[in-house]
Amino acid sequence: MLTLAAVAENPLALTRHLELADGPDVVFRPLTHADAERLAAFFEGQSTASRRLSTFGGYDLAFARELCDAIARHDKLRLVLEEVPSGRIVGLLEISLGLHPSDIARYREADVYLGATDCRFGPTLADDYQGKGVGTQVFPLVVDVARRFGKKRMILWGGVLADNPRAIRYYEKHGFQTVGSFTDADGARALDMILDLRPPQGR
Ligand SMILES: CC(C)(COP(=O)(O)OP(=O)(O)OC[C@H]1O[C@@H](n2cnc3c(N)ncnc32)[C@H](O)[C@@H]1OP(=O)(O)O)[C@@H](O)C(=O)NCCC(=O)NCCS
Known part of the structure; x- marks a missing residue:
């Protein structure tokens, strides 16, 4: 099984x-x-609309450095999409190998019991890369990575805003199922969704 250090x-x-x-x-x-620096340029380029749909703790070099410093130090695996040949970062795909107690509690309400073989996923593409099928092309690679870390299910990191129809469609088309809804820290309605990563015969 893969490890963050490896x-x-x-x-x-x-x-x-x-x-x-x-x-x-x-x-x-x-x-x-x-x-x-490339990650900072990615954050800085995100529109106000994208920042609302996929919210980060910062959009500058200091925050980008924080994420780079966190590599292999906690429970997060961050993958990027790098445009060839420019080297520009045009997507950030985040996998959290650990869960937050609030996620565990919310899913429990819906009789879904999360544990060590579950992970969280959050995708963000640059504005000019959204809505072109890129998220769909990259998704099998994300699933493969999660499986190589021994993960059997994937939930959405922070849920998905109920007024983000493209992301909801994106998750549904890849097999995610809605588990419930909640009100996020900004008072917006968000959905919890989960995907079984195991092949049907392995469930
Ligand atoms: C969410 C995101 C990763 C999806 O990646 P993407 O490359 O844009 O998605 P895709 O183009 O592969 O798929 C989107 C699907 O939604 C559909 N769609 C687009 N706009 C839609 C809308 N307004 N309503 C319903 N469906 C919509 C597309 O037609 C496509 O479905 P299809 O393949 O059946 O035609 C990307 O759009 C993104 O980064 N958005 C901003 C940040 C964000 O919302 N992140 C998720 C936070 S939970």
């Missing part, structure tokens, strides 16, 4: 080249310590 030591193990149906090729790879 990925940090050998990012190439998870690196894949993707030919996009619509646009330049991209490389899917783990975030590395050398990415801080």
Whole structure:
């Protein structure tokens, strides 16, 4: 089974080249310590609308450095999409290998019992990469990574806003099922969704 330390030591193990149906090729790879400035440019480029749909703790170099410093130190695996040949970061796919107690409590209300083989997922694409099927092309790679970490189910990291129809459609088309809804810290309605990563015969 993969570990965060092993990925940090050998990012190439998870690196894949993707030919996009619509646009330049991209490389899917783990975030590395050398990415801080490119990641900051990605955050800075996110529109107000995107920042509301996928909210981060900051949108500047200091926050990007925080994420790079966190590599292999906690329970998060961050993967990026890097445009070829520009080197621009155009997507951030986050997997949290650990769960938050509030997630566990919310899902329990719906009789879903989360544990060590569950993970959280949060995708964010650059504005000009949204709505072109890129998220769909990259999703099987994310699932493969989660499985290699021994994960059997995936929930949404922070849920999905009920007024984010594109993301909801995106999750549903990849097999996520709605478990319930809740009100987030900003008073907005959000949905909890879960995906079984095991092949049907392994459930
Ligand atoms: C959510 C996100 C990762 C999805 O990736 P993407 O590449 O844009 O998604 P795709 O184009 O692969 O798929 C989107 C699907 O939603 C559909 N869709 C687009 N707009 C829609 C709308 N307003 N209502 C319903 N469906 C919509 C598309 O037609 C497509 O479905 P299809 O393949 O059956 O035609 C990306 O849009 C993104 O980063 N959005 C901003 C941040 C965000 O919302 N992150 C999720 C936080 S929970």
